[in-house]
Amino acid sequence: MTIVTVASVFISCYNAMQRGELIRRRNRRDKEFHFQDWVGDRITETGFSWEVTKRNKYPDYVMTDYLEGFEVKGLETPGRQADFDCNSQLATGMHEGRSVYYVFGRYPKRFEGDQFPVLDLVICHGDFLNAHHDYVHKNDSFRDFGSYGDILVRDRKMYVAPTPYALADGLTSNCTLIAPKDEVLDGADSLREVGSLIRSDADKIAAKYTFDFRDNSLRTELADNPTAGFTRAFTAFRAKSDPAGEVGMKPVRRIPRQPLLDENDEPF
Secondary structure (H helix, E strand, O other): OOOOOHHHHEEEEHHHHHHOOOOEEOOOOOOOHHHHHHHHHHHHHHHEEEEOOOOOOOOOOOEEEOEEEEEEEEEOOOOOOOEEEEOOOOOOOEEOOOOEEEEEEEEOOOOOEEEEEEEEEEEEEHHHHHOOOOOOOOOOEEEEEEOOOOOEEOOOOOOOEEOHHHOOOHHHHHEEEEEEEEEEEHHHHHHEEEEEEEEEEEEEEEEEEEOOOOOEEEEEEEEEEEOOEEEOOOEEEEEOOOOOOOOOOOOOOOOOOOOOOOOOOOOO
């Protein structure tokens, strides 16, 4: 597939950061959408049109004339940087026939007033986070719980995926685009390559889980990954005028099981 808009969106974000375009919070209760609005303004500046959709639709911005979409994730700093909640939609690079790019932006947690800067930004293809496209999310429920057997239990899954900051070095304080190596980027003449990033599919993946109410234990069952050992190549780009250095993968490490967090918790 030829990617038509992402390079232009990336350059629009980079240029806005260079001229000091600030995030503007609508009011003190706006804890989620201020960075999303900032990205929306950058997409609008490219001249490409996007669909006006309801809040919380996935992805956040659906391009009108091209099979692309952008999902926006703002990260306060200091704060949670290594992973993010996917809120019932598993992170992936393809959704309903559209290629999905994730836009991560870090901004200061503590600031005066309702305007603050974007400290750094990464636009990455969703396949860099998870390349399996065939999983279909579904919530379910059952009764028969509690002393009278009439309490409903909802199985509402939330997924926690690593951010690019946890996977690659060279992203902090910079503006970076990460795209699949075989993608053809229109507007590539405004970009320069700064790294080759390789991810390898795991040998085993979770296929089933059970929860025991008697001892509050959660158990997972692993199965062979049908794409075990397959390597996926991505290319990191910066704006041609950006002198920042190279980007490389961090050493692979096993991520320990984390306790469940609500949206206001900060494990780091």
